[in-house]
Amino acid sequence: MSERVSVGAHEDASRTILSWLKQYHKELAKTAVAAKMGETYLDLTAPLPVGQELEIILGGDPLGLEILRHSAAHLMAQAVQTLFPEAKPTIGPAIETGFYYDFAMPRPFTEEDLAAIEEEMKKLARQNLPLQREEVDRAECIARYREMGNPFKMEVLEEIPQPTVTVYRQGDFFDLCRGPHVPSTGRIPAFKLLSVAGAYWRGDEKRPMLQRIYGTAFATQEELDAFLQQREEAKRRDHRRLGRELGLFLIAPEVGAGLPLWLPKGAIVRTILETFLRAELTKRGYLPVYTPVIGKLDLYRTSGHYPYYKESQFPPITFNEAGGEEEGYLLKPMSCPHHNIIYRSEMRSYRDLPLRLAEFGNVYRFEQSGELGGLTRVRGFTQDDAHIYCTPEQLDVEFKDTVSLVLFVFRTFGLEDFKVRVSLRDPAGDKYVGDPENWDKAQAAILSAVRDLGMDYVVAEGEAAFYGPKLDFLVRDSIGREWQLGTVQVDYNLPERFQLEYIGEDGQPHRPVMIHRAPFGSLERFFGLLIEHFAGAFPVWLAPVQAVVIPIAERHHDYAKEVQAALRALPARVEADLRSETMRLKIREAQLQKVPYMLVVGDKEMEARAVGVRSRVDGDRGAMPLENYAAHLREEAKLPES
Numbered sequence: 001m002s003e004r005v006s007v008g009a010h011e012d013a014s015r016t017i018l019s020w021l022k023q024y025h026k027e028l029a030k031t032a033v034a035a036k037m038g039e040t041y042l043d044l045t046a047p048l049p050v051g052q053e054l055e056i057i058l059g060g061d062p063l064g065l066e067i068l069r070h071s072a073a074h075l076m077a078q079a080v081q082t083l084f085p086e087a088k089p090t091i092g093p094a095i096e097t098g099f100y101y102d103f104a105m106p107r108p109f110t111e112e113d114l115a116a117i118e119e120e121m122k123k124l125a126r127q128n129l130p131l132q133r134e135e136v137d138r139a140e141c142i143a144r145y146r147e148m149g150n151p152f153k154m155e156v157l158e159e160i161p162q163p164t165v166t167v168y169r170q171g172d173f174f175d176l177c178r179g180p181h182v183p184s185t186g187r188i189p190a191f192k193l194l195s196v197a198g199a200y201w202r203g204d205e206k207r208p209m210l211q212r213i214y215g216t217a218f219a220t221q222e223e224l225d226a227f228l229q230q231r232e233e234a235k236r237r238d239h240r241r242l243g244r245e246l247g248l249f250l251i252a253p254e255v256g257a258g259l260p261l262w263l264p265k266g267a268i269v270r271t272i273l274e275t276f277l278r279a280e281l282t283k284r285g286y287l288p289v290y291t292p293v294i295g296k297l298d299l300y301r302t303s304g305h306y307p308y309y310k311e312s313q314f315p316p317i318t319f320n321e322a323g324g325e326e327e328g329y330l331l332k333p334m335s336c337p338h339h340n341i342i343y344r345s346e347m348r349s350y351r352d353l354p355l356r357l358a359e360f361g362n363v364y365r366f367e368q369s370g371e372l373g374g375l376t377r378v379r380g381f382t383q384d385d386a387h388i389y390c391t392p393e394q395l396d397v398e399f400k401d402t403v404s405l406v407l408f409v410f411r412t413f414g415l416e417d418f419k420v421r422v423s424l425r426d427p428a429g430d431k432y433v434g435d436p437e438n439w440d441k442a443q444a445a446i447l448s449a450v451r452d453l454g455m456d457y458v459v460a461e462g463e464a465a466f467y468g469p470k471l472d473f474l475v476r477d478s479i480g481r482e483w484q485l486g487t488v489q490v491d492y493n494l495p496e497r498f499q500l501e502y503i504g505e506d507g508q509p510h511r512p513v514m515i516h517r518a519p520f521g522s523l524e525r526f527f528g529l530l531i532e533h534f535a536g537a538f539p540v541w542l543a544p545v546q547a548v549v550i551p552i553a554e555r556h557h558d559y560a561k562e563v564q565a566a567l568r569a570l571p572a573r574v575e576a577d578l579r580s581e582t583m584r585l586k587i588r589e590a591q592l593q594k595v596p597y598m599l600v601v602g603d604k605e606m607e608a609r610a611v612g613v614r615s616r617v618d619g620d621r622g623a624m625p626l627e628n629y630a631a632h633l634r635e636e637a638k639l640p641e642s
Contacts, residue, residue, distance in 0.1 A: 133166055
């Protein structure tokens, strides 16, 4: 937390904020990185504002950490220019996980270069060079960068309308920057360079390609060490690597970026996920539907998906039917327009409601290539989509039931650490459809429900869907990363746009309310999260291969097949490894494939109709009669029930 301090009117205005803190607030002075007076940010080297209240920003605060990391970016740029004078610095902001700086460089940076740059940064930090803020004439600054041959900084300067700009100097390095910054390089105690990548100037592929160096910084070495440990754990759990190693999914350039192929083992897990959720939906009164992956462009004009989100859709497909007018079609971005047509296909009565339509629907979004990542950000994915059509009086009960469904799903998969966000419309925004009165009713319904349910929640203005507010579930995985998964949305607007009706008790037509909901969010993202959450070691009921039978010698092959057949009859997903490899190698490979059980069979097991059980978790459990093991596996492999 930041700390507030008051500066007496009698204090010496020629002193700096830092020198005053060192005298009167010694503990704060040790960890402070900057100050704030009202809405103005101040460097600690700024003159002391007498008679004022200051907010002292500490390095451990979110804002303080951002300032610290921005200063670390300057430190890195100084180190790069010291070692590589030919490198031209461009921009270097703080980001969520650290910082980066882009350089125009005749050749790519190497891992050896990063190690040398980091060592130079440590050297500069030990020198404790002051970061000095200066206001300079903009034209003079442009001339200085022209002399240095840096067109990138010149371009930034030419877009600034003010006649003066601020720069920060540290030793013989200076950089264009608004600040604030830490008072000296010695105040950047813990940093690490992480990677290097290519990046176009200002994200424009028609502009020059630059070299981007990523790094991170923290207020303490302990925090940095914890971050690096988590980063290593994240690498170990990376679903893209595990997806290849475990044969779960594939993204092939021949098919296209962001279009995953589910391999047999991954498809088995997907089928289990679908079976699990379908069974629960049947209990809760949902009806299955299927809709095509393409629809007329006018359908999405009616819904608002086109043109409101035109930039995130695949380009429309247009063609002339024989002797007809040109038709436009769009790959389906959402299933709700199709479900609305199903609803509208017949007259509905209040007695028919609530109507719950569910579909595992394939949808497509044209995500930018730089935003794609394994299964968590794709262009083609499957939503566990459903739409509930209900009367306004039924809305509260239906909304709360969808929340209970989401919570059941999370509990089943051990995703107990999550927070809830109520995403509302930005009153000043222009990306929303419908009557503000409808928005008020929808937002009030969500807020009332979460309060009744006793849920802790945060409000995020501006995060609503374009047709309605929503309740988002942000799940924290086993190593502390946050993912947006399940969502529940209340919608008064699409029923209006599609002219949906039901006949009420009064014999008159009324508008239903829609609830959009998806507990998984998308099967791809949910599966990617599960791979990382379990580090590929799925629980027995979810594992694509639940056991592998390993015969010791060729004479045990027939018994191994018999064991496999008996367990498959349960049914269980069991393989028999009949390769001419050693038993130890087979066990090792099964462990690497994260199979829950390895069943070793030799002479003794064959004679006793038993199996030697090795657990992925507990190791060697010894011999067990086949009948007993089958009963154990049958129980452990059951799908969870609500």
